[in-house]
Amino acid sequence: MPKALTTILAIVTALHIIPLEAATDAERIQMLEEQLERQKVMLQQQQRMLTTMQSELGRLKAGRPPDEALVITDVLPVPAETPPKPSAPQEEFGLGFDIYGFVMADAIYDFKRVDPEWEDTLRVSTIPTQSGLYGNDGNFVFSVRQSRLGIKGEWDTEVGTVSALLEGELFGTGDDAGQTTPRLRHAWATLNDFGMGQYWSNFMDPDVFPNTIDYWGPTGMVFYRNKQARYTWPLGEDVFSVALEDPDTQLTIGKFRDDCAAPDDENCDSTLEEVFQKWNDIPDLSMRYRNNTGWGHWQLAGIARKLGFERRDTGNKHDEFGWGVNASTVVNTTALDRLRLQVVYGEGIGNYMNDGGVDLAPRSSELKGNSAKPVPILGIVAYYDHYWNERWSTSIGWSTTRLDTLNGQAGNEFADGQIAHVNLLHYPTTGVMIGGELIWGERTDVDSADGHDLRAQMSLKVNFPR
Secondary structure, eight states: OHHHHHHHHHHHHHHHTOOOOOSSHHHHHHHHHHHHHHHHHHHHHHHHHHHHHHHHHHHHHHTOOOSSOOOTTOOOOOOSOOOOOOSSOOOOOOOOEEEEEEEEEEEEEESSOOOGGGTTSOOGGGSOSSTTTTSSSOEEEEEOTTOEEEEEEEEEETTEEEEEEEEEESOOOGGGTTSOOOEEEEEEEEETTEEEEEEEOTTOOGGGSOSOOSSSOOTTSBOOEEEEEEEEEEETTEEEEEEEEOOOOOBOOGGGTTSBSSTTOTTOOSBHHHHEEEOOOSOEEEEEEEEEETTEEEEEEEEEEEEEEEETTTOOEEEEEEEEEEEEEEEESSSSOEEEEEEEEEESOGGGBSSSOOSEEESSSOSTTOOEEEOEEEEEEEEEEEEEETTEEEEEEEEEEEEOOOTTSOTTSEEEEEEEEEEEEEOOSTTEEEEEEEEEEEEEETTSOEEEEEEEEEEEEEEOOO
């Protein structure tokens, strides 16, 4: 016991002689506060030891049998560093969040050949309609670009429920097409029924996406993650929501893209494709009603758009009206099986489609007196997800995108496409999926040239445990 007391006294003495060589009074104050917290902990430990020792001494003097062993080492550890006390009380939110995601590896054999920047998936608009455009038939690809990571949380405050979602993946697009570049999927925040950020478009029904392993999925589906502000009214089990969404016009100059911007310019310093650009000054307006039932759900959504464009050389501006209606449903045919259906139609809603869409195109085949017009488009999705048992599943289905092309469009532009999937997937344990899939796709151009592709894909997907 004397040895233990000597040790404690040595520790206390050491704490007293810590030099205060801080450069400023604020740093000296912080250091003193930290030392004070350590002293308090040491005093609490000494008090516990003294109480135990007094109890043991009293038992020995009274000649009572031992009822509790004296444990000198029962001392709380001294924190290596005690954080300074806050200058003002901090509000406790009770915040918690989940980190989720998965690693997914794909092995793909393409019996034909698509645009090499999109070889990790079968996107029908990348199927060539000219033989040998991307090389000889037959191509093998390993890919990890579907891998995903996200963070989400929800908590209560004095003004209501707040949530946040941040999610990304490795499937680069745009300038990063074909690369494993981190790509933002969602950045979404809500306060009660109001949300802002980037999330699934309000014009979309994400539940229609089938249980396939090909990344791009049904070509004729409304599939768009868009920046927006949305308000949702809960209606019991149902919802009605209105959103203002970021506008983006998919504009094609068609067969006139290489024509001189100034017909009298002998040097042709610029082409029409170089001087025309999109012009969007008001957001898209979308509305959605979803009815949830015992057998699944059905949803009806609509969108209205101002599709603008301008000439950079003259400053002339023009706009057209775009609109669309999207009807979708998911039917629970059994406890696990799902029938997924969607039909969408509109004019100038191409950039909301999963693939192949265009919003504005030249109306006629003559340059003089020509004007732009919204391109009509039809999209259909029909898939069935069947679970043989809790360990095996199969998805089979078909989807198409069809444009009512205009006379001013170029002959090699996309006119319609279709895709079909069938797979067999195995779930050996929780959070793990391995399986194979056959994918067939076809593309047809404005001039009726067509091309098709067939590929086989095997994937392993492992979710991060929660």
